[in-house]
Amino acid sequence: MKIAIVGCGAVGSFYGARLSRAGADVYFLLRSDFTVVRAAGVRIMSVDGEFTAHPRAARRPEEIGVCDVVLIALKTTANDQFARLLPPLVGAHTFVVTLQNGLGNEDRLVALFGPKRVGGGLCFVCLNRVAPGVIRHTAHGLVVLGEYRRPAGERLRRLAALFERAGIPVRVTDDLERAHWEKLVWNVPFNGLGVAGVVGYEAFLEGRVPDDGWDRRQTLATDRLLANPQWLGLARELMGEVIRGARGRGFALAESLVEENLERTRCMGAYKASTLLDFERGLPLEVESLFEEPRRQAEAVGVSTPRLTTLCAVLRKLDGHTSDPPAVSTSDQGASPCGGGPGGDVGCPPTGFSGGGPSGGPPPS
Numbered sequence: 001m002k003i004a005i006v007g008c009g010a011v012g013s014f015y016g017a018r019l020s021r022a023g024a025d026v027y028f029l030l031r032s033d034f035t036v037v038r039a040a041g042v043r044i045m046s047v048d049g050e051f052t053a054h055p056r057a058a059r060r061p062e063e064i065g066v067c068d069v070v071l072i073a074l075k076t077t078a079n080d081q082f083a084r085l086l087p088p089l090v091g092a093h094t095f096v097v098t099l100q101n102g103l104g105n106e107d108r109l110v111a112l113f114g115p116k117r118v119g120g121g122l123c124f125v126c127l128n129r130v131a132p133g134v135i136r137h138t139a140h141g142l143v144v145l146g147e148y149r150r151p152a153g154e155r156l157r158r159l160a161a162l163f164e165r166a167g168i169p170v171r172v173t174d175d176l177e178r179a180h181w182e183k184l185v186w187n188v189p190f191n192g193l194g195v196a197g198v199v200g201y202e203a204f205l206e207g208r209v210p211d212d213g214w215d216r217r218q219t220l221a222t223d224r225l226l227a228n229p230q231w232l233g234l235a236r237e238l239m240g241e242v243i244r245g246a247r248g249r250g251f252a253l254a255e256s257l258v259e260e261n262l263e264r265t266r267c268m269g270a271y272k273a274s275t276l277l278d279f280e281r282g283l284p285l286e287v288e289s290l291f292e293e294p295r296r297q298a299e300a301v302g303v304s305t306p307r308l309t310t311l312c313a314v315l316r317k318l319d320g321h322t323s324d325p326p327a328v329s330t331s332d333q334g335a336s337p338c339g340g341g342p343g344g345d346v347g348c349p350p351t352g353f354s355g356g357g358p359s360g361g362p363p364p365s
Helices: 010-021 034-040 076-085 105-113 154-165 176-199 201-205 222-227 229-248 256-268 274-280 287-300 306-319
Strands: 002-006 025-029 042-046 051-053 056-058 069-072 095-098 118-131 134-147 170-172
Touching: 002 010, 010 025, 010 042, 010 051, 010 069, 010 118, 010 134, 010 154, 034 056, 076 105, 076 287, 095 105, 095 154, 105 118, 118 176, 134 154, 134 176, 154 170, 176 201, 176 222, 176 229, 176 256, 176 274, 176 287, 176 306, 201 229, 201 306, 222 229, 222 256, 229 256, 229 287, 229 306, 287 306
Parallel strands: 002 025, 002 069, 025 056, 042 134, 069 095, 095 118, 134 170
Antiparallel strands: 042 051, 118 134
């Protein structure tokens, strides 16, 4: 099976390396890491054992050509590059699968290639890219795969079987959209409030970013968020809004997902969600897919989302200043052993399924 990996950060490199080691014909579409990967391969420093894989390296999609499967692990802030990067890789029978965070990513692919060629995946894995061509894997690895707005077919099951042969835990869902909403129950509060904490609780309630700057010591890794009754209360409210939004879209998520997600998050220690890591690194934030699109979809079916609306407003204001923040403090918190990366945040993986999707365990990205 010929597979292209588009987005070779931590997530794309980890899964691509495992597939390559299992014998798939894997191509990495690379920019800055091209020379390293071409010469030395991709080194995976994993809790399951260290190995080096040697996928084919390419700088341009035209060098790869049409594939059987295209796996997309780009940050969603780069989705405007789909039309430039993907067409040379896609033929009449290509399966295009996005492993990205949030909602709306499959829809953008459908606009380019039609619904029958598109699928998606949710990744539950703890990874860090520690150097060019070097990925540290500290825990988990589950991937949940589904097709766009239809039950899983034979093509998806063949891909899942390849993941299994590569040693990747995999589950197949017949309801990909529901699975995305379940993952958002964790992603929205912990990705969003992790960053929004810098403005302070009172300013957040007002949707305000202080004119005199903010204190980066106030960002919220999961342990600090859970320990603060005010922020924890907001997290509960945001989870409730996501659940009600999902119900409005026809997905009967249980209220028990709130406590299940909080309990699983307690095992993560001082985990920094991927949006917080992006903020600290001065990178664009995935506001559109993780926050704005869920808000729009909920409000389109008459579900009010006051806390999510405020969160979107605060993150939009902070997003414009990630690379040049007001200088108050840049001291960092202790990091969790689980590091985020493109494609999702991860902590404790889901323990089971409900309705064909993963139960609402913190992901994951």
